Amino acid sequence: MNWLILTAPFLLLTSFGTAWADEPGDPKAGQAVFAPCKACHSLDAGKNGVGPSLHGLFGRTSGTAPNYNYSPAMKSANVVWGDDTLFKYLADPKVFVPGDKMAFPGVKDEQKRRDVIAYLKQASQ
Numbered sequence: 001m002n003w004l005i006l007t008a009p010f011l012l013l014t015s016f017g018t019a020w021a022d023e024p025g026d027p028k029a030g031q032a033v034f035a036p037c038k039a040c041h042s043l044d045a046g047k048n049g050v051g052p053s054l055h056g057l058f059g060r061t062s063g064t065a066p067n068y069n070y071s072p073a074m075k076s077a078n079v080v081w082g083d084d085t086l087f088k089y090l091a092d093p094k095v096f097v098p099g100d101k102m103a104f105p106g107v108k109d110e111q112k113r114r115d116v117i118a119y120l121k122q123a124s125q
């Protein structure tokens, strides 16, 4: 009983604190998480498919890959892609950018999301 009373506030605090930075992703593991993304996304510059090329993704503003026909929602989302924004978007794309046309439910597992972002950080350069 005492244990619960003492630890409950601590557990609450820690679960609010985990956005991105606390645990680093593993780019090696992230390569496998990226496998389904490859059906729609290339990492080569200028190579758009069903989805836009993810080349140069980090620091890029949403909806700005050249020659890709984005949804109006993504064009006006005005998000700069980085660790935090990708972590939120990939959790549930249609919640983060309502009207987004990416036909993909996202990556629900937090560690897998960190891993795929760590992979993208390297592979999208």
Ligand code: HEC
Pocket (backbone or CB within 6 Å): 033, 034, 036, 037, 038, 039, 040, 041, 050, 051, 052, 057, 061, 062, 063, 064, 065, 069, 070, 071, 073, 074, 075, 081, 090, 099, 100, 101, 102, 103, 104, 106, 107, 116
């Ligand atoms: C079924 C195809 C499909 C799959 C699978 C898919 N995407 Fe997408 N993705 C899209 C489309 C289409 C868009 C453009 C959305 C829009 O314009 O509303 C997009 C947009 C994006 C964007 C925004 C890019 C920009 O230039 O603003 C990111 C980042 C992204 N996807 C990452 C991923 C990742 C990471 C995965 C795998 C975990 C993934 N996507 C899986 C189709 C897909």
